[in-house]
Amino acid sequence: MKETTQNPYAVITGASQGLGKAFAFALAKRQQNLILISLPNQHLEKLAQELQRTFQIDVAFFEADFSSDTNLTKLTQELNDRFEINILINNAGTGGTKKIDDVSLAYLNTIIQVNVKATTVFTHQLLANLKRQSQSYILNVSSIAAFSPVGYKTVYPASKAFIHSFSLGLSEELKDSSVSVSVINPGAMKTNPEITARIEKQGFIGKLTLLEPAKVAEYSLKKMFKKQTLILINPVSWLLSILLPTWIKVPMMTKIVKREA
Secondary structure, eight states, X not given: OOOOOSSOEEEEESOSSHHHHHHHHHHHTTTOEEEEEEOSSSOHHHHHHHHHHHHOOOEEEEEOOTTSHHHHHHHHHHHHHHOOEEEEEEOOOOOOOOOGGGSOHHHXXXXXXXXXXXXXXXXXXXXXXXHHSSSEEEEEEOXXXXXXXXXXXXXXXXXXXXXXXXXXXXXXXXXXXXXXXXXXXXXXBOOSHHHHHHHHTTOHHHHHHOBOHHHHHHHHHHHHHTTOSEEOSSHHHHHHHHHSOHHHHHHHHHHHHTTTO
């Protein structure tokens, strides 16, 4: 029989900064044990020690590169062997603003691997563990970009559209189980100075839509615990992206985003 811990843990991918870090603090305040996952050399151990010391919870951390299926399955197997898991937050993601003929195949593969494959693999591999709990939650981080194709990003919005669709389908499939599935579609966030500066190059609209990670995390968790499937972070942006016809919004968004390139 596998030896597992008794108290459940929340798994957060992309936990070292931005929204992932905000989720970690928001859950720690709720006395939730944590498993933090991020790329190597992101000061994850320091964050884990700070959370454990401040909130008197147990915090485990794993440094992992999601660029290969082997890394994903090896990590999820270890998590299943060692921990009981009641929350999975698939937050890890990557993207950029570049002309598609200027990027390498490796660049495109990384976006697909991290945004699409990692979310799918983590969900699939940890689902049996989540189902063992009396109540558990999956929260997937999509993007407002899921609702509109955008030039100079191309693969990124497509990957987030997958996450949105995957989450809604999974929520319906698991509605009679102990696992609740939610998805959020935030806009740009003040993750770090580089991203903030890049978004601000978009002009007034870019600055207007920038979000604070801590506020997004807290709002998302409140809705997740209420078992709300589609969590709207910025309803005005969402409504515009839904109502505007494609022939208007795609050229408009591409023109705005092109300023980043």
